Amino acid sequence: MPEADVRLDRVTKRFGDFTAVDDLSLTMERGEFFALLGPSGCGKTTTLRMIGGFEEVTAGTVYLGGADVTELPPFKRNVNTVFQNYALFPHLDVYENIAFGLRRRRVPEGEVRAQVKFMLKLVDLPGYEKRRPNQLSGGQQQRVALARALINSPQVLLLDEPLGALDLKLRKQMQVELKRIQSEIGITFIFVTHDQEEAMTMSDRIAVMREGRIEQLGRPEELYERPASSFVAGFLGVSNLLDGEVVGRHGELVDVQLGDGTLVRAPAAASNGDTHVRVGVRPEKLRVTSSHTEAPRSVEDTNALEGTVLDASYIGVSTQYIVQTADGHKLTVYAQNLETSGASEALADGQTVQLTWRPQHTFVIARTDRDVDATPQYEEGQVPS
Amino acid sequence: MPGWLRRHRGIIPYLFLVPGGLWLTLFFVVPLITTASVALQEGSLGTGYRLTFNFGIFVEAIQTWDTQLVRSLQFGLIVTVLTMLIGYPMAYTIAFRGGRYKNILLLFVIMPFFTSFIIRTISWKFILADQGFVLGTLKDLGIVEDSFRLLATPVAVISGITYNFLPFVVLPLYVALERIDPRLIEAANDLYASRFQAFLRVTLPLSISGVFAASLLSFIPAVGDYLNAELLGSRNETMIGNVIQRLYLVNNDYPQASALSLILMLGILVSVVVYRRFLRGQELTV
Ligand SMILES: Nc1ncnc2c1ncn2[C@@H]1O[C@H](COP(=O)(O)OP(=O)(O)O)[C@@H](O)[C@H]1O
Ligand SMILES: [Mg+2]
Numbered sequence: 001m002p003e004a005d006v007r008l009d010r011v012t013k014r015f016g017d018f019t020a021v022d023d024l025s026l027t028m029e030r031g032e033f034f035a036l037l038g039p040s041g042c043g044k045t046t047t048l049r050m051i052g053g054f055e056e057v058t059a060g061t062v063y064l065g066g067a068d069v070t071e072l073p074p075f076k077r078n079v080n081t082v083f084q085n086y087a088l089f090p091h092l093d094v095y096e097n098i099a100f101g102l103r104r105r106r107v108p109e110g111e112v113r114a115q116v117k118f119m120l121k122l123v124d125l126p127g128y129e130k131r132r133p134n135q136l137s138g139g140q141q142q143r144v145a146l147a148r149a150l151i152n153s154p155q156v157l158l159l160d161e162p163l164g165a166l167d168l169k170l171r172k173q174m175q176v177e178l179k180r181i182q183s184e185i186g187i188t189f190i191f192v193t194h195d196q197e198e199a200m201t202m203s204d205r206i207a208v209m210r211e212g213r214i215e216q217l218g219r220p221e222e223l224y225e226r227p228a229s230s231f232v233a234g235f236l237g238v239s240n241l242l243d244g245e246v247v248g249r250h251g252e253l254v255d256v257q258l259g260d261g262t263l264v265r266a267p268a269a270a271s272n273g274d275t276h277v278r279v280g281v282r283p284e285k286l287r288v289t290s291s292h293t294e295a296p297r298s299v300e301d302t303n304a305l306e307g308t309v310l311d312a313s314y315i316g317v318s319t320q321y322i323v324q325t326a327d328g329h330k331l332t333v334y335a336q337n338l339e340t341s342g343a344s345e346a347l348a349d350g351q352t353v354q355l356t357w358r359p360q361h362t363f364v365i366a367r368t369d370r371d372v373d374a375t376p377q378y379e380e381g382q383v384p385s
Numbered sequence: 386m387p388g389w390l391r392r393h394r395g396i397i398p399y400l401f402l403v404p405g406g407l408w409l410t411l412f413f414v415v416p417l418i419t420t421a422s423v424a425l426q427e428g429s430l431g432t433g434y435r436l437t438f439n440f441g442i443f444v445e446a447i448q449t450w451d452t453q454l455v456r457s458l459q460f461g462l463i464v465t466v467l468t469m470l471i472g473y474p475m476a477y478t479i480a481f482r483g484g485r486y487k488n489i490l491l492l493f494v495i496m497p498f499f500t501s502f503i504i505r506t507i508s509w510k511f512i513l514a515d516q517g518f519v520l521g522t523l524k525d526l527g528i529v530e531d532s533f534r535l536l537a538t539p540v541a542v543i544s545g546i547t548y549n550f551l552p553f554v555v556l557p558l559y560v561a562l563e564r565i566d567p568r569l570i571e572a573a574n575d576l577y578a579s580r581f582q583a584f585l586r587v588t589l590p591l592s593i594s595g596v597f598a599a600s601l602l603s604f605i606p607a608v609g610d611y612l613n614a615e616l617l618g619s620r621n622e623t624m625i626g627n628v629i630q631r632l633y634l635v636n637n638d639y640p641q642a643s644a645l646s647l648i649l650m651l652g653i654l655v656s657v658v659v660y661r662r663f664l665r666g667q668e669l670t671v
Contacts, residue, residue, distance in 0.1 A: 087572040101576035
């Protein structure tokens with residue numbers, strides 16, 4: 001069992017009548033890259049600020065390395081923060097910004113100099129000592145903020161949307177950089193973001209938050225392959241969801257009858273014994289074939305649906321189809337352009353097609369009142385219905 | 386004309402300076418030159434004045450009025466320190482803790498301006514009077530001695546000036562403090578600075594331009610003030626402003642009055658430059 005570095009035990013934060021964080025329990029392990037992911041306003045920053053000590057908790061306990069720090073002010077907690085928009089001290093140069101924490105702890109000058117030098121090298125900014133923050137680009141300010149926090153060798157580093165202000169290219173570059181730095185120094189990073197792709201590429205584990213609660217917690221591939229709710233399914237990428245009833249079970253698989261009567265199969269473990277369910281499948285897991293070339297299919301190892309192509313868009317690596325089923329559902333399909341060599345070979349709009357996928361690639365979500373789709377932030381811009 | 390303007394577009398911003406420039410020339414530069422020239426003239430109202438370039442008058446004026454000059458600078462300094470000690474916490478509280486009451490609180494700060502400066506100072510005279518309702522009550526209760534007085538003491542004059550210039554200090558300090566991003570203070574706390582250290586290392590240095598503006602706005606008028614000494618003080622609190630006023634309006638000794646005015650200006654200018662250097666040094670210390 002890995003050691004817990006940060007533990008939130010039934011933490012609640014209210015602002016007046018408004019509950020920003022609602023009875024939240026979380027454990028972050030030592031050395032882990034942990035992401036808090038969720039739409040704007042779901043309580044990510046508030047959660048982070050309670051760990052940092054900037055926000056008093058209304059109820060619950062915050063533990064750092066096993067010690068209860070709930071009542072400690074920020075300057076007595078062994079965590080440091082990279083603030084949203086960096087909050088560099090405008091009146092101090094880069095050197096003094098980075099040295100700030102060491103000076104407050106009365107570290108001798110010689111050591112300060114050596115450590116600042118080391119940090120500037122770590123974040124790839126040697127020679128920038130005398131610059132003021134307003135003489136730095138966004139990316140450079142970001143690095144200074146990182147160095148300023150890391151120089152204190154905190155037990156945990158908190159990062160609040162640290163890449164949010166950067167343009168896409170720089171952002172990708174800093175994602176790699178941050179990962180490198182984290183694995184080099186090996187401390188726990190708690191990273192807040194509303195960008196699912198960023199969270200997926202960088203994190204060991206992700207907690208998806210919604211309205212002050214954790215919707216699902218797990219490794220990126222768990223969240224993607226087996227989302228536990230429509231919200232998570234929609235927030236992490238594109239998903240096709242279809243309502244149905246569990247009508248039978250065959251060993252590892254359950255039979256789910258969809259609205260139009262079609263039977264599909266899904267892993268029994270995912271269904272949790274619920275009867276009213278929603279089955280989902282990711283667009284890249286679907287195979288689309290022309291109905292004329294009727295593939296030999298057996299219900300045993302393949303799910304199949306009939307549909308009509310509404311739209312086909314060639315995007316180079318893949319072709320994206322929107323396929324409408326007999327009862328009006330629109331499904332998104334990403335077909336890799338493995339054998340085709342151009343848009344001309346794609347299936348045409350209006351063509352009748354068959355969608356097939358493997359039962360193991362189906363995920364099952366219990367239907368609840370909270371089944372409102374998230375506002376996903378995927379790039380292709382197609383919303384499955 | 387519009388054609389000419391279009392060809393010399395660059396000139397337009399400078400045209401906006403013209404009204405202010407004319408105004409200052411008329412009411413600042415011209416009087417300054419007149420004052421300098423009057424100081425260097427000799428004569429009397431009866432015989433008329435002649436420009437004699439009598440530079441000795443400056444030495445003479447300083448020697449005659451050294452007590453009042455020094456006293457004015459002293460009072461000015463004390464007032465500046467007091468207004469800062471009272472005004473900074475006020476401005477700080479309004480800026481960081483004012484929340485939605487900020488504007489109301491600022492309104493309270495400038496509220497005294499709704500009444501004339503003279504009227505307010507006269508009412509201080511009543512408040513501080515030997516048998517006024519404050520001292521009178523305290524004396525009746527036996528808390529202070531019967532011979533104790535506030536009026537006609539440096540305390541009264543300094544308090545009066547401090548009161549009068551407090552809003553001039555609060556407003557620039559407020560503007561400077563209000564601009565500070567509270568996250569910078571959180572960042573300082575995050576980096577092991579206690580609340581007090583965060584104030585010392587972040588808030589104070591970032592508000593130093595406000596401190597500078599505020600102290601000028603209290604020091605300069607305080608040094609030249611004569612009304613508070615006139616109404617609340619005695620002969621022992623006479624400030625240089627009172628001397629200049631008397632020389633001009635009572636003694637009609639225009640050269641000496643002009644010389645003193647120039648000396649006062651120069652004294653203030655030197656103090657400001659020295660102060661600026663001192664603060665600049667502060668800003669850069671870590
Ligand atoms: N100081 C505050 N006073 C009142 N409401 C707040 C305060 N801070 C945050 N909130 C509210 O709490 C909710 C969560 O905020 P936040 O944690 O900043 O969300 P996120 O970082 O996920 O976007 C938001 O609805 C926000 O308006
Ligand atoms: Mg936030």
